[in-house]
Amino acid sequence: MPQIVVEDLVKAYRIAERQPGLWGALRGLARRRHRTVRALDGVSFSIEAGELVGYIGPNGAGKSTTVKTLAGIIVPDGGRCEVRGRVPWKQRLAHVAELGVVFGQRTQLWWDLPVIESFELLRDIYRVPEARYAAARDELIEALELGALLDVPVRQLSLGQRMRCDLAAALLHAPPILFLDEPTIGLDAVSKLAVRDFVRRLCRERGVTVLLTTHDMDDIEALCTRVMVIGAGKILSDGPLAELRARVTRERWLTVDLDDGVGWIDEPEAPVIRRDGNRVCLAFDPQRLPPAELIRRVTSRHAIRDLFVENPPIELIIARLYAAQAQRASGTDADTTAGADGGEDAERASGAGSTGEPGAPP
Amino acid sequence: MNGVRLYLRYAGVSIRSQLQYRASLIMQSVGVFLVTGVEVLAVWALFSRFGQVRGWTLPETALFYGMISIAWALTDALGRGLEVFGAMVKDGELDRLLLRPRGTVLQLLGHELTIRRVGRLAQGCLVLAYALSSPTIAWSAPKVLLVPVAIAGAICTFLGLLVLQATSAFWTTEALEVWNAFTYGGITMGQYPLPIYRSWFRGLFLYVIPLGGVIYLPGVAILGRPDPLGTPALVQWLAPLAGPAFLALSLVAWRVGLRHYRSTGS
Amino acid sequence: MGPYLAIVSARFRMLLQYRAAALAGLWTQVFFGFVLIMVYEAFYRSTDAAPPLPFPQLASYVWLGQALLATLPWNADPEIRAMVRSGAVAYELCRPIDLYALWYARALAWRTAPTLLRALPMTFFSMLVLPWLGLPEWRLAPPTALAGLGFAVTLAAALALSCAITTLIHITLMWTVSGEGIVMLLTALVSLSSGLLIPLPLFPRAVYELLTWLPLAGVADLPYRVYSGGVPPGEIGLVLARQLGWTLALVALGRWLIGRGIRRLVVQGG
Numbered sequence: 001m002p003q004i005v006v007e008d009l010v011k012a013y014r015i016a017e018r019q020p021g022l023w024g025a026l027r028g029l030a031r032r033r034h035r036t037v038r039a040l041d042g043v044s045f046s047i048e049a050g051e052l053v054g055y056i057g058p059n060g061a062g063k064s065t066t067v068k069t070l071a072g073i074i075v076p077d078g079g080r081c082e083v084r085g086r087v088p089w090k091q092r093l094a095h096v097a098e099l100g101v102v103f104g105q106r107t108q109l110w111w112d113l114p115v116i117e118s119f120e121l122l123r124d125i126y127r128v129p130e131a132r133y134a135a136a137r138d139e140l141i142e143a144l145e146l147g148a149l150l151d152v153p154v155r156q157l158s159l160g161q162r163m164r165c166d167l168a169a170a171l172l173h174a175p176p177i178l179f180l181d182e183p184t185i186g187l188d189a190v191s192k193l194a195v196r197d198f199v200r201r202l203c204r205e206r207g208v209t210v211l212l213t214t215h216d217m218d219d220i221e222a223l224c225t226r227v228m229v230i231g232a233g234k235i236l237s238d239g240p241l242a243e244l245r246a247r248v249t250r251e252r253w254l255t256v257d258l259d260d261g262v263g264w265i266d267e268p269e270a271p272v273i274r275r276d277g278n279r280v281c282l283a284f285d286p287q288r289l290p291p292a293e294l295i296r297r298v299t300s301r302h303a304i305r306d307l308f309v310e311n312p313p314i315e316l317i318i319a320r321l322y323a324a325q326a327q328r329a330s331g332t333d334a335d336t337t338a339g340a341d342g343g344e345d346a347e348r349a350s351g352a353g354s355t356g357e358p359g360a361p362p
Numbered sequence: 363m364n365g366v367r368l369y370l371r372y373a374g375v376s377i378r379s380q381l382q383y384r385a386s387l388i389m390q391s392v393g394v395f396l397v398t399g400v401e402v403l404a405v406w407a408l409f410s411r412f413g414q415v416r417g418w419t420l421p422e423t424a425l426f427y428g429m430i431s432i433a434w435a436l437t438d439a440l441g442r443g444l445e446v447f448g449a450m451v452k453d454g455e456l457d458r459l460l461l462r463p464r465g466t467v468l469q470l471l472g473h474e475l476t477i478r479r480v481g482r483l484a485q486g487c488l489v490l491a492y493a494l495s496s497p498t499i500a501w502s503a504p505k506v507l508l509v510p511v512a513i514a515g516a517i518c519t520f521l522g523l524l525v526l527q528a529t530s531a532f533w534t535t536e537a538l539e540v541w542n543a544f545t546y547g548g549i550t551m552g553q554y555p556l557p558i559y560r561s562w563f564r565g566l567f568l569y570v571i572p573l574g575g576v577i578y579l580p581g582v583a584i585l586g587r588p589d590p591l592g593t594p595a596l597v598q599w600l601a602p603l604a605g606p607a608f609l610a611l612s613l614v615a616w617r618v619g620l621r622h623y624r625s626t627g628s
Numbered sequence: 629m630g631p632y633l634a635i636v637s638a639r640f641r642m643l644l645q646y647r648a649a650a651l652a653g654l655w656t657q658v659f660f661g662f663v664l665i666m667v668y669e670a671f672y673r674s675t676d677a678a679p680p681l682p683f684p685q686l687a688s689y690v691w692l693g694q695a696l697l698a699t700l701p702w703n704a705d706p707e708i709r710a711m712v713r714s715g716a717v718a719y720e721l722c723r724p725i726d727l728y729a730l731w732y733a734r735a736l737a738w739r740t741a742p743t744l745l746r747a748l749p750m751t752f753f754s755m756l757v758l759p760w761l762g763l764p765e766w767r768l769a770p771p772t773a774l775a776g777l778g779f780a781v782t783l784a785a786a787l788a789l790s791c792a793i794t795t796l797i798h799i800t801l802m803w804t805v806s807g808e809g810i811v812m813l814l815t816a817l818v819s820l821s822s823g824l825l826i827p828l829p830l831f832p833r834a835v836y837e838l839l840t841w842l843p844l845a846g847v848a849d850l851p852y853r854v855y856s857g858g859v860p861p862g863e864i865g866l867v868l869a870r871q872l873g874w875t876l877a878l879v880a881l882g883r884w885l886i887g888r889g890i891r892r893l894v895v896q897g898g
Contacts, residue, residue, distance in 0.1 A: 393812025
């Protein structure tokens with residue numbers, strides 16, 4: 001019995017349009033134009049208890065609308081949604097009592113209060129019995145190393161410290177479900193690792209169901225076995241990360257550090273997609289050209305200092321997924337399993353990750 | 363923990379927060395006292411030049427002035443959360459309120475208990491003390507009780523206005539100032555005896571927003587003087603009840619607004 | 629001149645976007661005007677003695693006060709307040725422009741743009757709509773040609789004076805805690821002595837005489853009475869002299885003070 005069930009969710013917004021310039025502003029006094037945005041266009045998925053699911057998509061794709069609907073804040077226009085047997089927006093008080101939410105960009109703690117006092121106020125708001133509160137609080141303080149921070153007013157905390165306190169605050173009432181929205185944004189490397197480690201253990205050891213909304217692909221790769229991608233109100237992909245990759249492209253990349261002063265590799269089945277001094281990056285389809293064969297060819301013709309094979313970065317995968325979906329939406333036929341050729345266009349369009357010049361024949 | 367106890371917890375937290383900035387707090391309280399004190403000077407100047415206003419003397423007017431000043435000072439201290447609600451809708455704080463298993467109005471009231479408003483409270487108390495010390499008032503036990511009851515009625519009415527103002531934030535966050543006409547205009551209106559105004563204006567503050575009624579009518583009863591409007595004594599004594607009734611209606615409007623917000627999203 | 633015009637235009641455009649806010653503000657001020665006029669009307673009817681200010685002039689005074697409320701130096705620009713508090717004012721110091729002049733221009737924009745937006749509809753309402761509503765005795769009477777001209781000139785001077793005071797307020801914000809206190813003090817003082825609270829002529833004679841010599845009378849009271857003919861044409865020059873005199877004095881004070889304020893901020897490293 002899944003813990004979270006969503007079926008054909010539909011939600012549309014009306015947005016007033018602003019006209020530019022002084023004359024447009026004066027005209028805006030008389031009449032306003034509106035356009036309709038379909039934030040959710042038939043979204044369906046289900047999540048079992050204890051899963052750690054990543055939820056990604058471009059801005060405006062419908063991520064926050066989905067989360068708000070699941071939280072019970074928003075009432076959708078159509079579709080079905082049940083969380084632990086309840087309809088979130090119909091039984092808000094009971095529903096949110098079992099929900100923890102962390103927003104990366106704003107804290108729910110009281111700005112001028114010492115952290116521990118915020119915790120106590122939350123205990124009263126959530127009506128947590130003293131004994132249960134004390135146990136949860138002590139565990140969280142230990143797990144997140146908050147001991148030294150308890151008496152510090154929230155406004156004096158660093159971002160990393162605040163995030164750890166926000167995590168604890170969201171879990172004081174022991175909710176079985178946790179929504180995380182950009183939890184590692186702006187954090188330094190050490191704090192990011194700490195937060196990820198905590199969330200992973202939370203899910204594995206406590207069986208807390210976690211829905212992670214983020215733009216940080218490292219978070220996704222580190223934490224999520226399952227990823228849902230939303231674009232323009234529709235779920236584009238829902239499944240294991242490897243499957244997502246495979247769906248978009250079989251492409252893999254071979255990066256070589258040349259040592260022969262030429263700075264160029266000419267392989268017919270493996271075009272250069274990036275070049276930075278002596279470092280050359282080739283894209284190839286491992287099903288047509290096995291990696292071992294490609295390496296053999298390159299090393300036999302060039303002197304090299306180092307090489308490695310990798311997957312294209314997740315950002316590129318996602319960008320191609322959106323591009324394909326946009327093309328589909330605009331009516332053209334798109335080959336979504338783009339080979340090495342299609343890769344350049346999408347990469348240039350998305351501007352993802354290129355540090356050197358894009359490949360060009362000599 | 364039930365609603366009242368939670369509110370007291372909120373209040374304690376808010377007060378302690380503000381006490382951290384002690385110097386600024388004192389300065390602001392004194393500042394508010396001065397600003398409101400200057401208002402009294404203006405009224406005094408008018409009376410010293412004209413002697414009376416339509417048959418009402420300065421001590422009599424001071425009763426209305428003091429009561430409404432105290433009522434507004436207390437409401438203003440309680441209602442900061444409602445006042446900034448427009449900003450909360452804009453920046454998403456409302457969503458955080460909806461994520462908590464508590465009523466939204468309770469959380470808004472608990473947002474802040476603004477101490478510096480005590481400056482106006484002091485002004486109101488001084489003016490009221492002056493009014494109540496007038497030898498022309500024949501005191502009785504019920505009359506003594508009527509003073510805080512009338513003030514409470516006015517507080518309910520003011521809170522109702524603030525709730526209505528916050529409710530309109532569900533539809534527009536830009537036009538909230540509309541309500542200032544009734545709130546701040548209402549304060550100025552309530553400072554003077556109701557009969558001095560034109561009948562259509564009186565009607566607004568008697569039958570629609572009972573701010574005039576909850577202060578003037580009990581005030582007349584306390585002063586024990588004839589009422590130019592001819593209201594029966596029973597009505598004068600029951601008038602404060604219009605306050606809670608108005609507040610109840612405004613809370614209904616609030617629920618409608620909240621439902622609208624949740625259906626249309628943000 | 630160009631950049632200053634651009635600032636005013638930008639603010640004007642921003643205000644137009646919020647049409648609901650504009651209407652709401654208009655409504656509130658009209659309502660307030662009603663309350664005030666009714667109170668004065670009641671006082672005027674309570675005695676047979678001749679008032680110092682004829683009622684039609686009083687009504688005009690009230691409406692002018694509401695229409696031109698934004699010109700009064702009774703509050704501080706929240707943007708500047710935030711800028712000083714956060715220390716971002718340091719960026720202002722990096723600009724190749726006279727800081728006092730920049731802040732003065734800011735104050736001018738902040739006071740002028742909303743005034744234009746509010747004054748025109750309020751004038752329309754109080755001059756033309758009121759008689760149509762059956763309340764001609766409350767209306768804003770149109771001025772004589774000479775009075776109108778004098779008003780335009782003294783209003784411009786009033787604006788200059790008000791911005792000098794406003795800039796002074798902003799400068800005092802650099803002394804944090806005491807700055808806040810001074811702003812509150814000034815709010816009380818301004819509402820009392822500018823004519824915002826009650827028209828100055830209604831004060832007892834001695835108080836009134838004193839107040840007209842203070843700078844704040846030049847911000848509202850004096851120009852309003854020029855408008856309604858309460859100041860004879862010959863004396864308009866004297867009014868103008870008082871306004872400009874105070875303006876120059878306060879600008880000088882402001883320039884001196886801002887130097888000290890900057891040095892203080894730099895020393896504090898804030």
